[in-house]
Amino acid sequence: MMEVMKHGEVTAVKLTPHHRSVYFYVIDGMLIDTGPANSQHESIPFFQENEIDFVSLTHSHEDHCGLGAWLVNQGLRIYAHKKAVEGCSKPGEYPEYRQVAWGLRKEGFQVEPLNNAVHSRSMKWEIIETPGHADDHIVFYNRENGLLFSGDLFVAPKTKLIMRHESIPEMMNSINRVLAYDFEAMFCGHAGYVANGKQLLKRKLDDLEIKKEEILELYKKGYSITEIDQTLFPKNQTTIQLVNASEHEFSSEHIVRSMINGFAEIT
Secondary structure, three states: OEEEEEEOOEEEEEEOHHHOOEEEEEEOOEEEOOOOHHHHHHHHHHHHHOOOOEEEOOOOOHHHHOOHHHHHHOOOEEEEOHHHHHHHOOOOOOOHHHHHHHOOOOOOOOOEEOOOEEEOOOOEEEEEEOOOOOOOOEEEEEOOOOEEEEEOOOOOOOOOOEEOOOOHHHHHHHHHHHHOOOOOOEEEOOOEEEOOHHHHHHHHHHHHHHHHHHHHHHHHOOOOHHHHHHHHOOOOHHHHHHHHHOOOOEEOHHHHHHHHHHHHHHO
16 A cells, blocks of 8 residues: 655655555655565556656665666666665565565666765755664755655664664664754654654664663673563564564564674673
């Protein structure tokens, strides 16, 4: 299903394949992210009916670049972090549970690397590097209007599960970096338009700081990663199903491990 909303100059498009929400945005002729491959029947008609000059990707995960090949085949240029170039040039390779959720990106496509900024018709977008969720993650910021497109930097104010490759210390540094900019609202890749975005992004950082102290305290007492996880991250049936379906690629244990690996030696 697709829902199209307007927030000032921004067109926000919400997709819900398999009841999982993901957004892409259009502003000033720039398309930010493409949506997943399994949204093609809804998304392609939207692309055809709207004026899009080029595409900018927040990162190269399949739910954000799944229709990249189709857009390149229509003659559009796609820009992203330089670390996204090689991965996007090949068909997507990711676990089956993510293929079920977002479809399979069967084709590679050409990506042109971004530097410090990208210009749409009348706006300059600063590129803020924000690794943690992905090595190639960036957000787009317009200083004149205080517009922030945050990709998957936020998602939710409490972090309950992460993928194995994610880095919580890098994520916390990235949030700190973005909070130094002047904005209030933000446009998130999964939460959509967040009117009090800066406040909630700060809340996410505060929650991670609390979790960091709790995890390190238990680690110093000799708790194992599994014991810390069971103590601090109680599971409900939905969480258990997701962890099992992902074969533990998606788990709260990775939060604990990432915190210990990143912070235990420096405390």
